[in-house]
Amino acid sequence: MAEKMKVLAITGAKQTEIVEVNRPVPGPEQVLVRIDGTAICTWEQRVYMTGKFKMPFLGGHEVVGHVVELGSKVRTREFKPGDRVALSVINTCGTCYYCRRGEENLCVDSYANLSEDLGMNGPGGFAQYKVLPPSKIWKLRDDLPWVYGTFAEPLACVCNSVKKAGIRLGDDVVVIGGGIMGMFHMMVAKLSGARVIMSEIDESRRKLAEELGCDITFSPKEHDAVAYVRELTDGRGADVVFDTTVLPAVAAQAIDMAGKMGRVVMYSSVIPADPIPLDANALHGNEKVITGSVSPSIQSFDTAVRLLNKGLINPEKLLYGIYPMEKAVEAFEASIRPDTYRVVISFGEDR
Template identity: 30%
Template sequence: MKAAILKAPNEISLEEVANPAPMPGDVVIRVRAATICGTDIRIYRGRKTAGVRYPSVLGHEFAGEVVDAGGHAGLAPGDRVGLCPFIACGHCHLCKTGHENLCTGGSAVGYEIDGAFAEMIRIPAQAVAAGNLRHLPDHMSYEEAALVEPLSCVLNGQNKVGVSSADTVVVLGAGPIGLLHVHLARHRGAKRVIASDPNATRRAAALAAGADAVIDPLAEDALARVREETGGQGADVVICAIGVPALARQATDLAAFSGRISLFAGFSKGEFAEMDVNAIHYRELTVTGAFGLSRRDFDQSFDMIASRQLDLKPMITHSYPLSDISDALAVAESGAAIKVAVRNA
């Protein structure tokens, strides 16, 4: 089969490799669609190295067809499935206390386990037994199913800051993750949703996703605009949806009294940010991180997309065959696309 092999940072090539060799209970899936995540770009460029091995195959947002069901009841060749790509150990303290997304004994499909930028992928028996695979309903496309994983991470992040119908939510960054935050905040009934991004195309996409207002931070004073939009109160929730450390300080400025701040996006190791600790103290701000997803997040997000509560199809703006993986990564990194899909016929 063909697979995009990451040999070192900045070095990826499409090669002919052996088909997956499943162990007992493993399932083999023919990948039909995979979408490119910002984490894929960070690994490709060497900005994320923890757990990354070389050579490896990237790609953790995907769906496809079962080729080898591994003897599992309820699975058969040809079944259309999606996968929760983080495989928690299920036994550690974090797993047992409801924080399986933080499990340090787990493994991630897409670099620790070879991922979906390939014609086929092996799913470990442990993931199948834990319920990480979901059957797709007939009306759910492979591309929509690939978006379940990033939506699951966004759901985890919004649960951490308790987005509700009483909240004005400001999303800093209207890339793919920021737009998912807009979609989900709107779905959760947020009182007002505001997105900030210097890219005009992405601001327009945020409005289409349900934002009430958008801000160009290069052309206007974001703080003044948020105060104007909120009657001088500031935002109940501020979500940093792009990994720019300077936005952490902006988030403390934008937050209202008793506001909640999510440092959602991934940052590179060694990066530091200035935050207004005086504001955090006297305005009683809550600042939290958000990492990854649990199977519960995945199941809830899967059901939201499968039941058409959220229509995320417009987010797929570009698609490429696996043979053009380098072009797909370049477009995803450039910011010219919202979400890029890599397809296998």
């Protein structure tokens, strides 16, 4: 008889269920990982709140675990059974136009057939076990607190975004929004040698940003954000702007606050997806670059794991709490409160 495992599914708006399913068996070129914990990200929060997705939804893409078994043909020297690992669970087909160019985050099959084998939909990290090819698994330093591994994926998304911005030493970088993604953008921009200015309404978030090394913070309620950024940059405007908020009006401001040759990265999805006015002449005359960023490439995942393993990024202050899967509703409710950062659901019993 097949061995079983528990998974945590979302079955409707504000409804979760622990379901027993067959434990996956690794093929010869796959690795079986015992999942220790998985963080709740915006995707899972939205499905939890609205129930809008093909149900049952098996969420979870910010995953840490440890290796149980290598398939017979796995030849990696990077990890062995027992090692703590971070997982990249979103599909990358390896053969599409974008995968071949090393931009796996744009893979045309990213969200195809995720968790189909379990009769569910979604990335499948809210489970006790997962099988993946070795290329989607990164070893974490043995003495790193296990829960830090859940930050590899969100940090990897940010590393991809920061790469697109091409930060130079001494650049003025504006980060709009001080949620977890804003904080990671600030931290990675600081590591890249920038002066970082954060625009954030909430005072406690501004305080945390300063504690984590942000140079200047301000509230866009107290200052005209575009004028204030110009004032702080001797009238030039920012070299780089990362917009981590969802509002179309803020996206327009992000473009306005960039100076000549300024790079603007739309990091967040925009809700509602309303178009914004764009002054084509301002782009023409100032050579501004507007781009977006979504999901991590394999390279940015690798970068994120190195940053965590070497202690160059410490996510401790961005962790709100760890909840066992039996307390999933409490965990989801905590994760959607505006005053919390990451909430992790633990699936392990052998730590």
